[in-house]
Amino acid sequence: MLALPGRGDPFDRHVLSCALVVAMEDVEQAQAPCLHASLGLHADSLSRLLDQCFPGLEPLEPGVTREGDTGEGAIEEADLRCLLLEHASHQGEVTTWLAHIVARRALKPGHLWQGLGLDERSELSRLMTRHFATLAQQNIHNMRWKKFFYRQLCGREGIPICKSPVCGDCPDYRACFVCDE
Structure with a gap:
């Protein structure tokens, strides 16, 4: 299980670490203009995420900026983000960040767990059960x-x-x- 050193729940940090890694790969491969756009987060949210969950993290790659907006997502991204947030199991920034990240990464081709950089589908199911339980319960x-x-x-x-x-x-x-899977 990949997890950068930091604060907070180890599983949440693992998921966020994985998402950060694939988002950085998107930027490096010019598939996204910046890290926060690849994650669907505003620049200030990404800064809070990094400061809160991964304090002391070395500066990001030079081409990876924390400035600007999230970029354009597909028309259904906002609806998916709202769906996730309606079923949030926890109030707080981590769940909000994850709703944004899941909604943005769901736009990527392939399986969502892979788009999030997770090791296996069961980790996505665990994420959904942990942070969006009432929605996960509907996937019977x-x-x-x-x-x-x-x-x-x-x-x-x-x-x-x-x-x-x-x-x-x-x-x-x-x-x-x-x-x-």
Whole structure:
């Protein structure tokens, strides 16, 4: 388990460390203009996160700035962030930061746990259960998290997304649900 030295819950620091690493890779590969944009955080939030969770962290790479806004995300990013925050298990900055980070990293291609830099899908499930418990409890069939989020968002808008009236009968069932990755 990767975790930079610092303060706070070790698992939360692990998740934040992983997200920081993949966000820095995005910046280095010119896939994001700056670290906080890759994380979906405002510059001042990133500074607080670093100061609070990783005090004394060496200066970031020269091309990684803490200035500016979060950049443009997809249209559904704000809705996903709101969904997560509505189900927040804890009040506080760490949960808020994680809602922003999860919403931004969900826009990346591939599995969300990989987009967050986590070692395995179970860590994402643990994160969801820890910080967004009432939402995690609704994922009773272990649907892949991104698909689950979009299903929740589409359901709010009254948009049916399943090709069959019962998920088990849908030809895309294996694309949505997993035993564990």
